[in-house]
Amino acid sequence: MAVTKPDLQVHIGSLALKNPVLTASGTFGYGEEFAPFVDLARLGGIVVKGISLAPRPGNPPPRVVETACGMLNAIGLENVGVERFIAEKLPFLRTLATPVVVNILGDSLDDYRQLAEQLAGIDGVAALEVNISCPNVKKGGVAFGTVPEMARAVTAAVKQVASQPVIVKLSPNVTDITEIARAVEDGGADAVSLINTLLGMAIDARSRRPRLANVVGGLSGPAVKPVALRMVWQTARAVSIPVVGIGGIATAEDAAEFLLAGATAIQVGTANFVNPAATTDIVAGLERYCREQNVSSVREVIGGLRV
Amino acid sequence: MAVTKPDLQVHIGSLALKNPVLTASGTFGYGEEFAPFVDLARLGGIVVKGISLAPRPGNPPPRVVETACGMLNAIGLENVGVERFIAEKLPFLRTLATPVVVNILGDSLDDYRQLAEQLAGIDGVAALEVNISCPNVKKGGVAFGTVPEMARAVTAAVKQVASQPVIVKLSPNVTDITEIARAVEDGGADAVSLINTLLGMAIDARSRRPRLANVVGGLSGPAVKPVALRMVWQTARAVSIPVVGIGGIATAEDAAEFLLAGATAIQVGTANFVNPAATTDIVAGLERYCREQNVSSVREVIGGLRV
Amino acid sequence: MIQAFQKKAVIVRAERFAADIVRFTFHAPDIARVARPGQFVMVLSGPGSDPLLRRPFSIHRLSGDGNLSILFKVLGKGTRRLALLGEGDELDLVGPLGRGFRFEGVGPACLVGGGMGIAPMHFLLAEMLREKAASAPRVLLGARIAAELDFLAAEMEALGVQVTVATDDGSLGHHGTVVDLMHRLEEKKPWTVFTCGPHPMMRAVVGYCGRAGWRCQVSLETMMACGLAACLGCAVSRPEGGYLHVCKDGPVFAAEEVAWL
Amino acid sequence: MIQAFQKKAVIVRAERFAADIVRFTFHAPDIARVARPGQFVMVLSGPGSDPLLRRPFSIHRLSGDGNLSILFKVLGKGTRRLALLGEGDELDLVGPLGRGFRFEGVGPACLVGGGMGIAPMHFLLAEMLREKAASAPRVLLGARIAAELDFLAAEMEALGVQVTVATDDGSLGHHGTVVDLMHRLEEKKPWTVFTCGPHPMMRAVVGYCGRAGWRCQVSLETMMACGLAACLGCAVSRPEGGYLHVCKDGPVFAAEEVAWL
């Protein structure tokens, strides 16, 4: 009996998603920007731009540069801050039938705790995604996401006060991603999402200057997919909480590969710039994929890699 | 006075190179394979395929797969072993006016020491490049290059017995590359070369199988250049020994970027597959670059980044 | 909410000028219908991920029913790949994007275009005249060599206005820069100057307008990853600190809105 | 040392067959001069790094002075990009590479080609006849549909040999696989079978030859990153363990050299 309409629903902790396709933080603005190009109601979830306690102006330009099958960004986490986000951006997002995940970032443990507190119980905030790739200024700028103990501490601090499921977003710039994933699981995370950007750099040989004002930036796009896929596969085998796969996903085939590697859901980032309709194209493509694979629910694909 | 013929000579420890362009281990065979396409005498140096004590058959196929602007390889360090290398491969290499660097690999500290001993004083071996990305089977397969103490120990062991300059090749799959670079400098390395491949994976969504028999493999090519450039820049500022830049270099412009970031020399790997004459094209291109920059010697470009 | 579309559009006309200038005319009725002068489109140069990102090009002119043109110089990987295309080829466009020139009831208007910055000037002039927003606008155009602006000057003159040109090599009109031509404008008139071109040229035009007390709108260029107000990469500094975004708050700004360091 | 070259070659003829089969004829005299049947060339499908690697294609036939042809089916990114090219376009080739068929003084010879594996068979047949290495070689060709082999069969027949064909859908010749046709070969003759095609087909041909006591040479396909014996990626298992490399030790092997799991 051919599969009529495959069931694409997945769960991340208590958060039910109509399909596994979310947008990656920082590549979809606050949702409204993409309304002309995407039927936002068809998305599994929207992860908005990283939010900090106070508004941030971001880094001086140039902030972005193209690389081979990828791009570097040093935006500097420019955002409106949690107050203006709740007052100005959330109202539109509440009108959507799509869960909204707020990505939060901070310089210290306390920043993260306060952010989680201010967002706790706020209508329209379905989950938090904790960006632990940020430097911990109290620890000489070492990123939370590179030291297991700090990753666990920031997770626990947020879990203590958050009312929504907490997804912790891991940095790929580590020796062993599974060590950080376990620490975050111990800290009480409901799920992990990975990868954030790889630290990279570009130089203009003619002017002898870095192409980014910030000198270094985050690498994303198809170029990073093989690294992201490997880290998702390793992490899915190391922890029992759901894994959200991110990194170079542009097509339904890419998405299916991450699901096979063990991801319960995926996020689409840089591909939104190249194809504004990438997310909804992938939702439709995953339905086709399930039919071709003759599975009635996408859940049967999760972790389906034949090793 | 316009620069007539720029001087491209560089030094790596006591090893003098007529130009900064070497071949990357595992992408140029044992040199002879490229003789129809490249005037081997015009190369700065040739780094041959990684050599182990005993011959290795390598991994089962498939061993290579293409990715976005890159490729994954899980060759499994197939090589003829040190005896056959000296007897069968070195004779041809000795006829060349180009220094030959022998890349060595092992499963234990003792492997590396024995290899260095067998190669010590051998005519035609201008330097050793120690590949510390290999798993240390005595330490549960943790790669030498990911633990500072192990990286220092293997460097010191090789330095004790080697008669040639020792270049230690660093793995990029670490949290802080400068920590490993310093440990290797402490171990007595004459230079460091980086990067080796990024650990990655590819999956065929249709068959649900990994595309490599070994499941994971090493990512190389233009896709990794931004990460490699950032790591070379960080390392050149952290150690005083020369740095050899490797990772996605395909054009003279790429090479110049690595020199500006602080590399004294560079290696060309995957680009040899795409353009068998990539190395000599880059040598000619670096001469043009020096003229355009109005510098009489390429050494003036090294570390010339204006930050 | 701004109206914008992602469309596949067929090249109905491909023209080549000077050594490295290309004009493509696409059939893109939805985009053409809502486009305003100074807005731009984000163009995918072809399949695959190298180059990865879309390239921004201002809307050069509208023609026929639903046709719009871009005019670009071949610079790097993306424009080089685009230049290989021709009539009948299909391209993926997103637009119209950004905030264009504001010229309703503007009084004496002067358009100052330099190099590829001339591209949006035709569309601006045509709309100004169609909407009778400005009486007898003056047009000053500058470029390196005659071949880069002669056809553009002629097409704008055909709209019934006087066009004055300058070329760096003196091969056409004034031998010098377009800024020199601004001296020919009667000082006392309350001009509004609309300018687009290389950054140094615009800085000089803004300076001249400041000294003469004229209003000035500039169309800026920055590296763009999305053009959709999502990546926040297209930042330009504000005089009072912080940043505006060229693809969202611009590309056209009142001169005083941005810091001219 | 094997003679091989890296050359830019212009497409002098571009032909299209069935829905997705393309034949390019290049002017590449150096490569054509030293090429042997069964050897291949590594082709760059275009500029940029996506796709990154060269694609291997066997040398299909030589023609005129210094022209060589490849025949390929559009499968993935590289062949799709190649198929967009046409006469006058220039391509970067490396070759001739690998070890080809060995047919000097071979006695009764039978060529068995399946699908795109038919490509090297024309060059092999032409050289066999030219070097009078085999008397009246038999040719058995198989493909999915007639349109994929009718023109190939005709061109080989034009060399003066009998060609027997089979199609999966029965649209031409025998309704079945090319292996079925092997029953038509007189058993007692000491055939040497030269085969190239999909792996399952070659396994069946090797099995048949084993049972019949005939010698058999196979031309294998594996993923190739370099084609230059440098990357060691093109490994195939040997019966006694360890690996051979298709681009260096092959692509043509004596059947017993490789493990047929």
Ligand SMILES: Cc1cc2nc3c(=O)[nH]c(=O)nc-3n(C[C@H](O)[C@H](O)[C@H](O)COP(=O)(O)OP(=O)(O)OC[C@H]3O[C@@H](n4cnc5c(N)ncnc54)[C@H](O)[C@@H]3O)c2cc1C
């Ligand atoms: C709003 C806007 C409107 C524009 N209108 C026109 C026009 O009408 N005609 C025209 O010829 N050019 C125009 N440009 C500049 C044009 O976008 C660049 O020349 C083009 O992107 C260069 O791409 P490339 O692939 O050839 O260069 P590459 O150097 O290969 O590009 C690499 C990256 O840098 C970006 N980039 C390079 N140069 C520029 C630049 N000057 N400005 C912005 N991004 C750049 C590219 O978009 C690409 O992402 C405009 C730019 C902007 C921001």
Ligand SMILES: Cc1cc2nc3c(=O)[nH]c(=O)nc-3n(C[C@H](O)[C@H](O)[C@H](O)COP(=O)(O)OP(=O)(O)OC[C@H]3O[C@@H](n4cnc5c(N)ncnc54)[C@H](O)[C@@H]3O)c2cc1C
């Ligand atoms: C020695 C040799 C001779 C060949 N001769 C011919 C020929 O004459 N005609 C013809 O149509 N095809 C031939 N092939 C197969 C041809 O190389 C592949 O069909 C082609 O590389 C597919 O590339 P793609 O970009 O379209 O596919 P993609 O799937 O996009 O390719 C991805 C990668 O996989 C490799 N790949 C994919 N399929 C194959 C395959 N079957 N064999 C080897 N590599 C593959 C590609 O080279 C590329 O590196 C030959 C292969 C080899 C090894």
Ligand SMILES: Cc1cc2nc3c(=O)[nH]c(=O)nc-3n(C[C@H](O)[C@H](O)[C@H](O)COP(=O)(O)O)c2cc1C
């Ligand atoms: C322009 C840009 C801005 C980003 N901003 C954020 C951010 O604010 N917070 C965060 O956690 N990740 C941020 N990211 C990382 C993405 O969410 C994603 O993890 C990464 O880009 C890899 O996915 P991709 O290859 O699909 O883009 C940003 C990425 C880009 C390209």
Ligand SMILES: Cc1cc2nc3c(=O)[nH]c(=O)nc-3n(C[C@H](O)[C@H](O)[C@H](O)COP(=O)(O)O)c2cc1C
């Ligand atoms: C096919 C292949 C085989 C390789 N073999 C080795 C090896 O034996 N030893 C080693 O240290 N590095 C090896 N490398 C890594 C390269 O030397 C180089 O560090 C890496 O590929 C990055 O450079 P590139 O992007 O220029 O290829 C290999 C790389 C490839 C692609």
Ligand code: FES
């Ligand atoms: S280009 Fe992305 S926000 Fe303007």
Ligand code: FES
């Ligand atoms: S394809 Fe690289 S060695 Fe054969």
